[in-house]
Amino acid sequence: MKHVIITISTLAFLALTVPAFAHFQMIYTPESALNKGGKIPLAIVFTHPFEAGHTMDMGNPEQFFVVRSRGENAPKKTDLLSTLKPINWTSLTNSGKAYETEYKARGGDHVFCLVPSPYFEAGEDAYIQQSTKMIVNVGGEPGAWMEPVGLDCEIVPLCKPYDRWTGNVFQGKVLFKGKPVAGAEIEIEFLNHKPLLDKKAFAKEAAAVAPQDAFVLQTIFADDNGVFTFGIPKAGWWGFAALGLDPEGSYKGKECSRDAVIWIKAVDM
Amino acid sequence: MKLKLSVLIFAAMVFGFFLPPVCQAHTPLCSCYDNGDGRVTCEGGFSDGSSAAGVQVRIEDGAGKVLIQGKMDDDSEFTFDKPAGDYKVQFNAGEGHEITVHGKEITE
Numbered sequence: 001m002k003h004v005i006i007t008i009s010t011l012a013f014l015a016l017t018v019p020a021f022a023h024f025q026m027i028y029t030p031e032s033a034l035n036k037g038g039k040i041p042l043a044i045v046f047t048h049p050f051e052a053g054h055t056m057d058m059g060n061p062e063q064f065f066v067v068r069s070r071g072e073n074a075p076k077k078t079d080l081l082s083t084l085k086p087i088n089w090t091s092l093t094n095s096g097k098a099y100e101t102e103y104k105a106r107g108g109d110h111v112f113c114l115v116p117s118p119y120f121e122a123g124e125d126a127y128i129q130q131s132t133k134m135i136v137n138v139g140g141e142p143g144a145w146m147e148p149v150g151l152d153c154e155i156v157p158l159c160k161p162y163d164r165w166t167g168n169v170f171q172g173k174v175l176f177k178g179k180p181v182a183g184a185e186i187e188i189e190f191l192n193h194k195p196l197l198d199k200k201a202f203a204k205e206a207a208a209v210a211p212q213d214a215f216v217l218q219t220i221f222a223d224d225n226g227v228f229t230f231g232i233p234k235a236g237w238w239g240f241a242a243l244g245l246d247p248e249g250s251y252k253g254k255e256c257s258r259d260a261v262i263w264i265k266a267v268d269m
Numbered sequence: 270m271k272l273k274l275s276v277l278i279f280a281a282m283v284f285g286f287f288l289p290p291v292c293q294a295h296t297p298l299c300s301c302y303d304n305g306d307g308r309v310t311c312e313g314g315f316s317d318g319s320s321a322a323g324v325q326v327r328i329e330d331g332a333g334k335v336l337i338q339g340k341m342d343d344d345s346e347f348t349f350d351k352p353a354g355d356y357k358v359q360f361n362a363g364e365g366h367e368i369t370v371h372g373k374e375i376t377e
Contacts, residue, residue: 037302038376070312072320073344104377107300107312141298141314 022187022217023056023121024049024239025130025261027112028195032162032237032265034138037106041197044099044114045089046130049239050216052193052202055089055096059117059129069143070108077149080112090201092193100200109143110136113151118251127256129153129249130241134263137162152177153245153260158227164266166235172262173226176245180226184242188218188230191237191263208234232266239263295319299360299368301375303351309375310348313341313360321345324362331355 028043046058064084069075080101089098103110112134118127131153135145148156158171174184193202210216222228222242232238239261246258296316301309313321326347328337336356337349356372 037300071314071318071345106302107298107314139298139300140296140316141312142316142318 022048022189022241023119023128023130024189024241025058025114025116025132026191026239027114027132027134027263028191028237029134029136030197032134032136033140033267034105034136037138038104039102040105040136042101042103042112043087043089043195043197043200044084044101045195046096046098046116046119047089047091047202048189049191049193049237050189050210052092052206054093055091055098056119057097058099059119061099061114062117063113063115065113066103067111067113067144067149068106068108069111069145069147070106070141071143073108073143075144075147087200090199092202092204098200100197105136105138107139108137108141109145110138111145111149112136113149115151118256120254126254127251128259129251129256130259130261132261132263135161148175148178150178151260153242153258155240155242155260155262157262157264161262161264164232164264166232166266166268168266169229169231170238170240170264170266171227171229172240174222174228174242174245174260175226176258176260181222181242181245182224182226184222184226184228184245186220186222186228187241187243188220189216189239189241190234191239207236232264235266235268237263237265295366297321297360297362297366297368299358299370301358301370303375303377304348305377307351308348309351309358310346311341311358311360311370313345313347313362315362321360321362324360327359327361328352329357329359331357 026045029040047055064081065079067075067077083101084099087100088095114132118129131151154175155172174181192206242260244257249256249258299313301311321341322343324341341347358370360368
């Protein structure tokens with residue numbers, strides 16, 4: 001009996017000390033800067049991108065749309081919710097409920113936006129809802145990438161999100177209901193395992209090795225104007241999650257962390 | 270009169286000073302898409318995001334004969350009936366700002 005208790009308490013201790021890697025809602029496509037228009041694949045996965053670890057059964061999407069803009073033309077919003085197909089995405093440790101779709105892109109900026117329904121994180125007895133943006137440009141003609149699309153929780157890029165070389169900085173502004181969030185906490189992860197769209201899985205090989213757990217999930221804070229700056233050390237996709245933007249965030253009687261996520265891709269010179 | 274002239278020269282110098290960088294940041298862009306309904310839409314623009322409304326567009330056949338001629342609309346677009354044979358689209362925003370798109374490169 002004593003043995004069983006020790007085993008249980010050891011297991012509980014181990015469960016508690018598993019590093020709390022951050023959750024990142026992803027909208028993934030291979031390229032953010034395309035030369036030509038055409039069909040682009042999109043995968044929507046709720047995961048831990050650096051480790052390609054536990055992939056959550058994400059909440060049903062509440063909103064999924066794209067805002068297309070080109071040159072001086074007025075941005076146009078297109079609802080894409082009905083195009084999403086449920087899939088199972090395989091991580092290195094499990095598989096989880098995710099979505100995929102295709103989109104026919106033409107010239108200019110395409111700001112893809114997702115608001116999933118809140119996800120219940122049993123370990124924290126709380127919900128997480130991550131409003132996510134990812135921007136694709138076709139042909140190099142810019143549009144309204146710098147304009148807020150009007151999500152409650154939103155990161156607005158202050159740098160063109162698809163023109164970053166490795167070593168450039170990325171700057172963004174954190175907004176809650178259109179107002180800057182002073183001192184917002186931002187978690188950053190590198191998409192370290194290539195998503196294999198045909199296999200609906202992460203590649204086993206990692207691009208980078210973290211010397212210690214702190215490097216898996218980087219943390220920075222926004223300044224008094226809600227602006228944050230991050231130097232990009234490696235080519236590839238980077239996710240930024242500004243956490244808990246709604247001070248009164250709750251869902252079904254429990255706490256709900258309402259977060260804003262943005263993904264950018266840097267390339268080597 | 271002398272003062273006016275020097276003002277003009279100064280203005281010309283200022284204008285001349287600012288003109289070159291503006292040109293460099295202003296690459297013309299034109300992409301065309303087959304709409305799948307027998308029509309083709311070309312989207313014109315510039316790399317700095319400025320409008321191509323009013324820019325001349327010419328559709329020529331393989332021999333260079335002009336088939337269709339027009340201008341980019343207010344949304345910097347030009348839509349035309351897809352010619353039967355070989356064709357190319359000429360986007361002409363002035364000297365050094367011309368783009369040719371060949372029909373065989375135009376897909377959905």
